[in-house]
Amino acid sequence: MSEVSVTKDAAPVATALVALSGVNKHFGALHVLQDIDLTISRGEVVVVIGPSGSGKSTLCRTVNRLETIDSGSITIDGKPLPQEGRELARLRADVGMVFQSFNLFAHKTVLENVMLGQIKVRKTDKKAAEEKARTLLDRVGVGAQADKYPAQLSGGQQQRVAIARALAMDPKVMLFDEPTSALDPEMINEVLEVMQQLARDGMTMVVVTHEMGFARSAANRVVFMADGRIVEEAEPEQFFNNPRSDRAKDFLSKILHH
Amino acid sequence: MNVLLDHLPQFREGFLGTLSITAASAALALVLGIVIAGFRVSPIPPLRAFGTAWVTLLRNTPLTLLFLIAFFVIPQIFFPGTSPFVLAMMALGCYTSSFVCEAVRSGINTVPLGQAEAARSLGMTFFQTLRLIVLPQATRSVIPPMSSIFIALTKNSAIAGAFSNTELFNVSKLLSDKGFAIGWIFLWIALCYLVITFAISGLFRLLENRLEVAR
Numbered sequence: 001m002s003e004v005s006v007t008k009d010a011a012p013v014a015t016a017l018v019a020l021s022g023v024n025k026h027f028g029a030l031h032v033l034q035d036i037d038l039t040i041s042r043g044e045v046v047v048v049i050g051p052s053g054s055g056k057s058t059l060c061r062t063v064n065r066l067e068t069i070d071s072g073s074i075t076i077d078g079k080p081l082p083q084e085g086r087e088l089a090r091l092r093a094d095v096g097m098v099f100q101s102f103n104l105f106a107h108k109t110v111l112e113n114v115m116l117g118q119i120k121v122r123k124t125d126k127k128a129a130e131e132k133a134r135t136l137l138d139r140v141g142v143g144a145q146a147d148k149y150p151a152q153l154s155g156g157q158q159q160r161v162a163i164a165r166a167l168a169m170d171p172k173v174m175l176f177d178e179p180t181s182a183l184d185p186e187m188i189n190e191v192l193e194v195m196q197q198l199a200r201d202g203m204t205m206v207v208v209t210h211e212m213g214f215a216r217s218a219a220n221r222v223v224f225m226a227d228g229r230i231v232e233e234a235e236p237e238q239f240f241n242n243p244r245s246d247r248a249k250d251f252l253s254k255i256l257h258h
Numbered sequence: 259m260n261v262l263l264d265h266l267p268q269f270r271e272g273f274l275g276t277l278s279i280t281a282a283s284a285a286l287a288l289v290l291g292i293v294i295a296g297f298r299v300s301p302i303p304p305l306r307a308f309g310t311a312w313v314t315l316l317r318n319t320p321l322t323l324l325f326l327i328a329f330f331v332i333p334q335i336f337f338p339g340t341s342p343f344v345l346a347m348m349a350l351g352c353y354t355s356s357f358v359c360e361a362v363r364s365g366i367n368t369v370p371l372g373q374a375e376a377a378r379s380l381g382m383t384f385f386q387t388l389r390l391i392v393l394p395q396a397t398r399s400v401i402p403p404m405s406s407i408f409i410a411l412t413k414n415s416a417i418a419g420a421f422s423n424t425e426l427f428n429v430s431k432l433l434s435d436k437g438f439a440i441g442w443i444f445l446w447i448a449l450c451y452l453v454i455t456f457a458i459s460g461l462f463r464l465l466e467n468r469l470e471v472a473r
Contacts, residue, residue, distance in 0.1 A: 064379055084301050086383060093381025103376035107394050117380035120390065162376075169380060 015041045016078075017173055017204050018063055023072035025058060032058050034228040036072070040173070045205045047215040047236070050225035051251060056208045057100075059225065060177045063206065064095040077172060093121050096166030096174040100181050102158040104150035104165070110137065111146040114165045122169065129168075136164040140194050156187030160194055173204040180211055212255065216240055224248045261438045262446045265429075272429030273450045279346055279425055280412045280454065286351030287411065291358025296388055298363055309359070316356040321414055324349045329421050346418035354411045361403040365396030398469040405462035409455045426450050 018040040025033040032055045040046050048056045061067040062074060065081050065088060074081045076095065082088045104113050114133035118124040124132075137143045140160040142153070150158055159179055166174060176195065180188045192214050199205060199218040209215065215222055215236055222239040224232040224247075232245045243249050262269060297309035316324070328349035333340055369392050377387040419428030430447045434440045 066375055066379065084384075089378070089381045089383045091381075092379055095379070097376070097379035099372055099376065101370075101372050103370075103372035105373060105376070105391055116390065117382070120386055121381040165376075165380070 015043075017042045017044075017076065018206070019073075019075045020059075020062070021073055023059075023062065023074065024070050025055075025062065025067065026070055032228050033062070033069070036230060038223065038230065040204060040206060042204055043202045044220045045199045045203075045207065045218055046221050046223055047219035048206065048208045048223045048225060049210070049212070049215060049251075050231075054225040055228040056225045057177050060175050060206060060208045063173075063175055064092050064097055066097075089121075093117070093169050094172045096169060096171035098159070098162050098166055098174065098176045098179045100178040102150070102155070102162045102182070104158055104161055106150055109147050109149055110142065110153070110161050113150070113161060114168050117165065117169050132168060133164070136167050137161070140164045141190070154187060155183045156190045159183065159187075159191045163191075163194055163198075167198075173206065174198065176205065176207040176209065178208050178210070180209065210255075212240070224251070226251070261433060261442050265433060268429050268433070269446060269450070271424055272426040272447075273453075275419075275423060275425035275428070276412070276415055276450070277454060279343065279350070279415045279418050279423060280408075282343075282347045283350035283354060283415065284408050284411055286347060287354035287358050287407075290351065290355035292362055292393070294355060294359040295362035295366065296385070298359065299366055299388070301384060313356045313359055316353055317360075319353070321349070321353050321417055324353050325417055325421055342418075342422045346415075346421060346423050350411060350415060350418065353414070354407060357407045357410075358404065361400050361407060362393075362396065364403070365398075365400035366392055368399045369395045398466065401462050401466045401469070405459050408458050408462075412451065412454050412458065 020038045023036040115129040118129040297305040328345045377391040416427035419425045
């Protein structure tokens with residue numbers, strides 16, 4: 001199946017935070033995820049790259065069950081993903097998600113966006129929630145915008161608020177689904193810097209992106225997907241300088257030469 | 259002309275009757291309609307089925323038939339001695355709730371899916387997502403159709419007059435039975451209805467302007 005054999009036992013089971021095994025998913029006739037096996041260890045930063053339609057966003061969304069899977073299993077911190085309901089909601093609170101289109105709550109201020117999950121899901125009291133929200137907003141550099149509505153912010157600012165909103169839940173792992181793809185070029189860096197900082201702080205991250213620079217500098221491991229399969233997994237240095245699969249060579253030759 | 263001045267107390271009573279039956283039914287329809295809309299978009303199949311059945315059944319039944327059921331079946335079998343006001347409110351409220359439900363559901367569909375996905379990925383339950391994130395943003399697009407639904411409800415409330423409720427239609431019937439000129443009676447009754455329906459459309463226009471959500 002995969003053109004490169006990956007030593008599955010490389011990561012000890014005890015530190016595996018997210019584990020997908022034999023995951024399959026169809027969208028109608030399209031077999032969008034084909035026998036995906038992927039293990040993400042605690043503190044690891046995994047960057048998923050690949051051509052459009054390769055299934056990388058879908059992969060990211062299956063981890064907190066925004067997409068259901070047809071077969072296989074996904075476990076987070078040793079617990080299999082439950083069915084839709086309270087238990088799944090509890091588990092989702094531990095998995096931060098950042099979307100391509102930000103998805104900040106349009107009818108709430110920036111501060112309320114970051115407080116809402118803490119108050120309604122974690123049952124934190126209002127004062128503590130506000131304090132934490134302000135700290136996080138300062139950390140991502142949008143503290144001054146706390147009382148504005150999302151639509152009043154630039155894309156880069158909105159995405160940084162979205163990161164703060166996810167961090168406010170103290171997630172065990174953060175999923176980034178093409179976090180910079182909807183941004184103007186000059187705003188991409190401000191978001192990537194926040195993500196770099198998170199990676200340095202030891203957050204476990206799964207990042208679907210087209211930013212090869214970020215993959216090179218922040219990733220512990222690059223996962224290359226094409227046509228619903230994981231074609232290659234390698235350290236970034238090795239993947240970018242010396243890809244083993246032809247599909248990856250082809251992909252890299254198309255994107256690295258302008 | 260004199261029919262109004264001579265029977266001012268009756269007209270006033272009729273006006274207040276129409277107003278109260280409309281307000282009570284509107285409140286019931288609003289609550290039921292939102293709950294049923296929640297059922298119809300919920301991930302739980304039995305709730306969805308119940309919601310669909312509710313809307314299909316009530317929206318497609320003639321209102322008069324619902325009144326007949328409310329007045330001649332329900333008191334006989336379930337709650338003997340229920341007042342005509344409550345029975346009329348139930349018939350009108352349930353009937354209108356099916357229309358409210360569909361208006362609310364169309365409003366829910368205008369809220370981008372990403373809003374609900376973001377709420378769910380924060381760990382909110384389905385009902386938290388609906389109540390805190392989706393419904394508040396759906397409200398604005400629901401208001402124009404809702405205003406039409408409540409105006410229709412105002413006029414539908416006339417049927418309650420035929421079922422021993424004192425309201426405008428009932429008053430006009432009593433007075434025309436007594437032989438007063440029907441033209442003048444109708445004019446005054448029509449004006450009373452216009453006061454209520456204009457008030458509703460004005461109120462909803464105000465709400466619409468207030469609830470603007472920037473995107």
